[in-house]
Amino acid sequence: MPVSAPARDRVLAAVDAAAPEIVDFTSALIRVPTVNPPGEAYEDCARLIGDRLAACGFDVEYHAAEGRPEHTTAHPRVNVVGLRRGRRARPNVHLNGHFDVVPAGGGWTIDPFGGIVRDGRIYGRGACDMKAGIAAAVYAAEAIRRAGIELDGSVEISGTVDEESGGYAGVAWLAERGRLSADRADFVIIPEPLNVDRICIGHRGVYWFEVTTHGRIGHGSMPFLGVSAIEHMGAILDRVRRELLPALAARTTQVPVVPDAARHATLNINGIAGGQPVDGIQTPCVADLCRAVFDRRFLLEEGFDAAKAEIEALLERAAAETPAMRYALRDLMVVHPVRTPDGSPVIGALERAVDRVLGRPATHVASPGTYDHKHVDRIAGIPHCVAYGPGILDLAHQPDEWCGVEDLVNATKVLALAILDLTRTV
Ligand SMILES: [Zn+2]
Numbered sequence: 001m002p003v004s005a006p007a008r009d010r011v012l013a014a015v016d017a018a019a020p021e022i023v024d025f026t027s028a029l030i031r032v033p034t035v036n037p038p039g040e041a042y043e044d045c046a047r048l049i050g051d052r053l054a055a056c057g058f059d060v061e062y063h064a065a066e067g068r069p070e071h072t073t074a075h076p077r078v079n080v081v082g083l084r085r086g087r088r089a090r091p092n093v094h095l096n097g098h099f100d101v102v103p104a105g106g107g108w109t110i111d112p113f114g115g116i117v118r119d120g121r122i123y124g125r126g127a128c129d130m131k132a133g134i135a136a137a138v139y140a141a142e143a144i145r146r147a148g149i150e151l152d153g154s155v156e157i158s159g160t161v162d163e164e165s166g167g168y169a170g171v172a173w174l175a176e177r178g179r180l181s182a183d184r185a186d187f188v189i190i191p192e193p194l195n196v197d198r199i200c201i202g203h204r205g206v207y208w209f210e211v212t213t214h215g216r217i218g219h220g221s222m223p224f225l226g227v228s229a230i231e232h233m234g235a236i237l238d239r240v241r242r243e244l245l246p247a248l249a250a251r252t253t254q255v256p257v258v259p260d261a262a263r264h265a266t267l268n269i270n271g272i273a274g275g276q277p278v279d280g281i282q283t284p285c286v287a288d289l290c291r292a293v294f295d296r297r298f299l300l301e302e303g304f305d306a307a308k309a310e311i312e313a314l315l316e317r318a319a320a321e322t323p324a325m326r327y328a329l330r331d332l333m334v335v336h337p338v339r340t341p342d343g344s345p346v347i348g349a350l351e352r353a354v355d356r357v358l359g360r361p362a363t364h365v366a367s368p369g370t371y372d373h374k375h376v377d378r379i380a381g382i383p384h385c386v387a388y389g390p391g392i393l394d395l396a397h398q399p400d401e402w403c404g405v406e407d408l409v410n411a412t413k414v415l416a417l418a419i420l421d422l423t424r425t426v
Pocket residue numbers: 098129130163192193
């Protein structure tokens with residue numbers, strides 16, 4: 001690798017010089033209220049990103065998710081991809097950020113869509129998750145250009161929709177259409193807010209399922225003549241609490257999931273409904289139906305098949321010991337865990353860059369949830385993918401969400417150095 005410290009220093013200086021622009025661009029992105037659901041103002045935000053990419057020397061394409069049911073006239077799903085070719089097409093470093101944000105919710109003391117900058121922080125819904133990350137990606141590439149350096153490869157930046165609702169019209173759609181694929185890109189960095197000294201190498205698996213118990217209606221004054229679906233769901237929940245939850249808590253992954261408590265397998269009960277709606281007029285009836293939705297997060301070491309088999313076995317045990325219990329299990333969503341390969345060049349490049357910019361070693365983490373990494377790995381077929389970006393993970397989706405300006409500038413520098421490194425330019 002040619003050593004060219006002055007080139008790197010020029011790029012870092014260019015990031016510092018661009019700091020006010022990076023902050024302004026983040027604020028401008030926050031002011032487009034891309035709330036999901038339902039997917040507001042996506043096209044406006046895609047254009048804002050696309051216009052800035054074009055101004056920074058990128059060839060820009062817009063990709064609407066034609067054919068996806070959620071792509072409607074009222075709420076079009078428009079993604080944007082910009083490519084800036086250097087001396088060669090490859091290696092290609094692709095930086096992807098989702099521009100949808102979750103609803104503001106209550107508890108704000110500041111306008112969630114004002115893009116307000118105060119005391120070194122940029123506030124607003126999506127400030128850290130992840131409009132700052134998009135701004136960092138754009139200006140990482142731009143700082144290289146302003147430093148007068150032509151890449152020995154390409155840099156590509158995409159702004160995509162719907163990550164917060166699964167990413168099917170966003171990254172998954174671009175990957176299915178071949179726009180994001182191993183044929184075009186070698187490395188993918190997703191600037192999600194993981195803290196500026198942490199590299200995220202994957203996530204746990206997700207299994208959402210619904211359990212329905214079927215009883216038999218009867219008169220509420222003679223419940224012994226009916227079968228209560230709610231009581232049967234109670235028998236299932238009792239086993240979940242007594243048997244399953246302790247077993248899950250006893251399992252620990254070797255993957256560095258944060259926070260520490262998420263290093264174990266977990267289960268959440270998303271919702272439950274059975275019998276008569278509690279706000280309606282009540283009649284004396286035994287509940288003939290009860291449904292509950294569960295969110296099981298499984299570890300890389302567990303795998304989906306075992307996680308599901310364990311649920312099936314629990315239901316069978318409950319039914320065997322509960323007379324007249326009838327139930328059904330239905331899968332709602334399955335996301336398999338992902339993990340960046342050990343020794344991936346994208347990890348090494350970011351480690352070197354973090355060390356250089358922050359003067360301390362990067363740590364590896366994995367996400368307790370899931371993000372677009374899965375689509376990059378499974379559909380696009382690009383294993384060399386990580387998340388690295390500005391902002392504090394714990395602030396995502398919170399009221400008064402913010403991203404620190406210093407974090408934003410530092411993450412931009414790290415991304416710029418990683419682009420130079422991965423394209424083997426410097
Ligand atoms: Zn995010």
